[in-house]
Amino acid sequence: MQIEQYRDALLLLMVGIAAVNDLATRRIPNRLLLAGLAGALLLHALSAEPGVALLSACGGMLLGLAVFLPFYLVRGMAAGDVKMMAVIGFFTGPAEAFQIAVFTWCAGGVMALFLILLRSRVRLAFVNIGHLLSGLIVPGTKLSDTTLPQSAGSMPYGLAIAFGTIAALVTHYG
Template identity: 35%
Template sequence: MTLDNLPTAVLLIALIAAAAIDIKRHRLPNVLTVSTALLGIVFQCWLYGWSGFLNGLGGFCIGLFLLLPFYAMRWMGAGDVKLMAAVGIFLGWPYSLLAVALTTGAGAVAALGLLAAKGGLTNYLRRYGAMAKCLLLTGRVAYVPPEQEESSTLLFPYALAIALGTFATLAWAGRLDTFLDLLIGGVHV
């Protein structure tokens, strides 16, 4: 692994730490998200200068602004949004968009799995099926409230979805093999 690949290794270590902390505490500390973001800016500037800074800033904005509505709807915590913004700095603007999309998909699948494990998936699908049927038949949006509030109280460690979406993005970009080389073969500077 060369020094150019060091940011990928640091990002993956930060994501593994974030996922482990989120699974255990259901909260991401600012010291982790902010230090990850600062390291991302340092790496972008060190390796690519001003263009790296601007690319990282673009990735930060994508990660922040695309997940901010989910925070506003209380579907995720602020730490998750900050972590995705930090990931965006490391990935830059084109790949951060892919990471958000893959993260959202991983989060949706995991949330449905959690609902199924807790026995709430059938009611969830029934509710949203009724709302979709109303929209298709009448053209009007209707809200069917849940029978129980148990699905809204389920805690899901979204940092795990962010890690999975980012791992998939890094694999797509061909940047994951350098981290595997580090684990298997060591560092070559």
């Protein structure tokens, strides 16, 4: 088995454990992410070209952080989700990290629609969307002024990240 396959197996194990933990406790443990980061670092160091692999890993980590951090800053995502995507980026590198982010956003959108319908919060969701959009349209409105009166609900986004990661790896291995 090549290093890449070990790396992908470890990545799947990490996102699987994170998804189950997020479903059960609504948290993604830092210890899990640090263990995944250490494992990925070791596997990158053992690769055929460790310098290239580590440089790509750092780029992937920065990209993973950059694409999810804005959602955390507007309180649309928890810090554990952002850290998890950064660690996933360290595993995969920037190109695959971006692909995983796109698949994750799709999975998260489907999950959000399902939960909104399940919880009968469709009207509240549209009110919140209108409130956010009006904050973007009205000149001089600050992001802090667009605080929503009530949330339509939260969800374990670690599950969406796991689905996005699995989808990316399935397309990779075809």
